[in-house]
Amino acid sequence: MDEFSFIEAIKQPFYRNQQIIRGIGDDAAVFREPYRDVVTAVDTFVEGVHFSRKTMEPFHVGYRILAANLSDMAAMGAEPISYLVAIVVPSSWSDNELKEVYRGLATIAKKYKVDLIGGDTVIGAQFVLTVTINGAVERGKARYxxxxxxxxxxxxxxxxxxxxxxxxxxxxxxxxxxxxxxxxxxxxxxxxxxxxxxxxxxxxxxxxxxxxxxxxxxxxxxxxxxxxxxxxxxxxxxxxxxxxxxxxxxxxxxxxxxxxxxxxxxxxxxxxxxxxxxxxxxxxxxxxxxxxxxxxxxxxxxxxxxxxxxxxxxxxxxxxxxxxx
The missing domain is CATH 3.90.650.10 (PurM-like C-terminal domain)
Structure with missing residues (x-):
């Protein structure tokens, strides 16, 4: 599956959060927060470092990395809104395995009502998955x-x-x-x-x-x-x-x-x-x-x-x- 076909396959049909003005489809996503502080965090999973095929199915890799991001939002007292995914895919990973990663992401995203708004996919020697999450908290109310x-x-x-x-x-x-x-x-x-x-x-x-x-x-x-x-x-x-x-x-x-x-x-x-x-x-x-x-x-x-x-x-x-x- 080529990059553009894959993007279309994972693109959400609609966005759950009204703050999102534009998601997948342009060079960057746009969201609006007039009265709250924007909170952002990023996590990276590297095969052989943070997980292995022995301990994780592809579905769990996707689910778990977004769970880590959501936990960061909780620790800051922020409401999670959207996330972006950057993924390096080696030739040893099949299209179906890659879809399972995104199914894991989508499963927990639906549970906590967060939207996928963009990302990047490239071919490389080692599987690397990076998720950036965006959230918001009432001004001056973030937890430190x-x-x-x-x-x-x-x-x-x-x-x-x-x-x-x-x-x-x-x-x-x-x-x-x-x-x-x-x-x-x-x-x-x-x-x-x-x-x-x-x-x-x-x-x-x-x-x-x-x-x-x-x-x-x-x-x-x-x-x-x-x-x-x-x-x-x-x-x-x-x-x-x-x-x-x-x-x-x-x-x-x-x-x-x-x-x-x-x-x-x-x-x-x-x-x-x-x-x-x-x-x-x-x-x-x-x-x-x-x-x-x-x-x-x-x-x-x-x-x-x-x-x-x-x-x-x-x-x-x-x-x-x-x-x-």
Whole structure:
């Protein structure tokens, strides 16, 4: 299939968002946002680096990269609107496999009501998929990591470690027909970005957010460093799924602290707003757990400490995934 035929094949018949003035069909897309701040993010998946044929079907590659983009929008408190796709296709990939990538993209795009408005397709030696997402947030209401404040409560959505456990199962060929195994694999291949939760949070003040793409040990340190404050976590309060509980304790700890790619939200909020946040979680059907607190301690600011048993807090280094070798 040539490039132009492929563009016609993936082109949406209509756009779901009125902000989009022009999508696929010209040299660039146009969208209009008169009263909101525009938020944009980009993610890239490279075959052999971010995924392999052993762990991902083409459908999951498309689904998962847009899920990562949507999670970035949620972490910024933004409403996702549209996305663009740039793809490098090697000769080893068939037309049907490429269509499956776009079917994965379209499936999650439909679920979260975002529109494909353009992109580029080229032939190359290695499969590379890049997605740029556009969103918007009420002026001055974007969520930033540095907004964390002393005495805030630290919270997390969902459960942690599932994606890393699912990847471990796929890599070790430990697949069974058990419900737990299927759940963990699905959490790796088709994560759930917390867009509805973030949308409902719009009315709350002074919330700092970070999405858990690299592991909570990394994301918590990013919050501490951005705000110049000290984060204290209780490992026993970090939520895990029943499916993850089947693993040895050491694996559970590694997966939930350093595994990453759960695309849950880690954040902080003032104690006075906690009850309102619980209402948001209930309204958006999101599991919410308080896992720590924030202090202003000059000798420890910019660092994260965690306790497992008793009252002793140890330093938690950022040891999740790092995006370069």
């Amino acid at each position: 990591r540095h907004q964390m404040q002393a005495n805030d409560l630290i919270f997390v959505t969902g459960t942690l470690g599932d994606s890393a456990a699912g990847l471990s199962i796929l890599l070790d060929n430990k697949r069974t027909n058990s419900v737990e195994t299927s759940y963990l694999i699905n959490r790796h291949r088709m994560p759930t970005p917390r867009v509805p939760f973030a949308r409902e949070m719009a009315r709350l003040r002074c919330v700092a957010l970070n999405d858990i793409s690299d592991g909570i040990s990394s994301e918590a340190n990013e919050l501490a460093q951005a705000s110049g404050l000290t984060v204290y976590l209780d490992e026993n309060q970090i939520p895990i799924s029943k499916a993850l509980a089947q693993f040895p304790i050491g694996d559970q700890q590694m997966f939930k602290l350093s595994g990453g790619e759960d695309f849950e939200l880690l954040g902080s909020i003032a104690p006075s707003e906690w009850d309102k946040l619980k209402e948001v979680a209930q309204k958006s059907a999101t599991q919410l757990t308080q896992i720590g607190f924030v202090k202003d301690e000059s000798e420890r600011n910019g660092k994260v400490f965690i306790k497992s048993d008793g009252d002793y807090y140890r330093l938690l280094e950022p040891n999740g995934y790092v995006h370069r070798s």
